[in-house]
Amino acid sequence: MRHEDDQFLEEQLRVITIEVALRAGLLKKCPLHEELFDAQKYDAEAAYKLANYLITNNDPLVEPFNKDRRRLTDIIKNLCYEFSACCPLCEKNSLA
Numbered sequence: 466m467r468h469e470d471d472q473f474l475e476e477q478l479r480v481i482t483i484e485v486a487l488r489a490g491l492l493k494k495c496p497l498h499e500e501l502f503d504a505q506k507y508d509a510e511a512a513y514k515l516a517n518y519l520i521t522n523n524d525p526l527v528e529p530f531n532k533d534r535r536r537l538t539d540i541i542k543n544l545c546y547e548f549s550a551c552c553p554l555c556e557k558n559s560l561a
């Protein structure tokens with residue numbers, strides 16, 4: 466597999482994982498700024514459950530993971546560290 470293809474797949478898997486996290490309520494989208502943030506810091510339990518459920522049920526959303534649960538839960542774990550606890554733009558406004 467060429468490097469660019471690999472990167473494309475990584476990005477695709479990330480987008481899917483964000484969708485799973487949004488559905489599970491792990492990530493929220495700010496209604497004002499459309500920014501993603503992590504409202505339940507480090508509480509990834511619901512997202513892990515949903516991820517396993519989707520893979521077990523062969524949901525088309527997670528098809529690119531090719532039944533690799535570990536890969537999906539690893540990306541969920543990374544998301545927990547990646548987003549701030551509230552919308553960064555709202556936070557900036559409240560400090561101003």
Ligand SMILES: [Zn+2]
Nearest residue numbers: 495498552555
């Ligand atoms: Zn906001």
